[in-house]
Amino acid sequence: MTRYVSQVFPNKPLGTDHYSLKLARETDIADLAFDFYHQLIEYTVMDVRSEEDFNKRHIPGAISCPNGMIKEPSSEIKSKIVVYCWGPSCNGSTKAASRLLHKGYNVKELIGGLEYWVKEGAPVEGNALDSPIYWQFSKLV
Numbered sequence: 001m002t003r004y005v006s007q008v009f010p011n012k013p014l015g016t017d018h019y020s021l022k023l024a025r026e027t028d029i030a031d032l033a034f035d036f037y038h039q040l041i042e043y044t045v046m047d048v049r050s051e052e053d054f055n056k057r058h059i060p061g062a063i064s065c066p067n068g069m070i071k072e073p074s075s076e077i078k079s080k081i082v083v084y085c086w087g088p089s090c091n092g093s094t095k096a097a098s099r100l101l102h103k104g105y106n107v108k109e110l111i112g113g114l115e116y117w118v119k120e121g122a123p124v125e126g127n128a129l130d131s132p133i134y135w136q137f138s139k140l141v
Helices: 018-025 029-035 052-058 092-102 114-121
Strands: 044-046 081-085 106-111
Touching: 018 106, 029 114, 081 092, 081 114, 092 106
Parallel strands: 044 081, 081 106
Antiparallel strands: none
């Protein structure tokens, strides 16, 4: 029987070069999907978009935590967290990751966010799966 190891948090030391440091704080769709498929998600997957958008469509098993603002204490949040927002044009997950890192969490940002999760054909859940996978400018005005 093959024993799979998490691709997101592989528990192996990384170097100190630019690319190793980048891997320490980012993960991609393929790695998260691998862990999802092999049931290796022993960390929190956090959607930092609005709760309304989360309810429409999100990664299965993710929790809604707009802007990464955790209501302390929260038993559903593990010490390791993967954050995501809309996609590459959104820095909401970067802001949330910074906030969470400074609170002592081990955080990685999902490159591509929900947009690329959907584009790659990974599973989603929610009550409006046909809703746009992009944030809506009209909501700002």
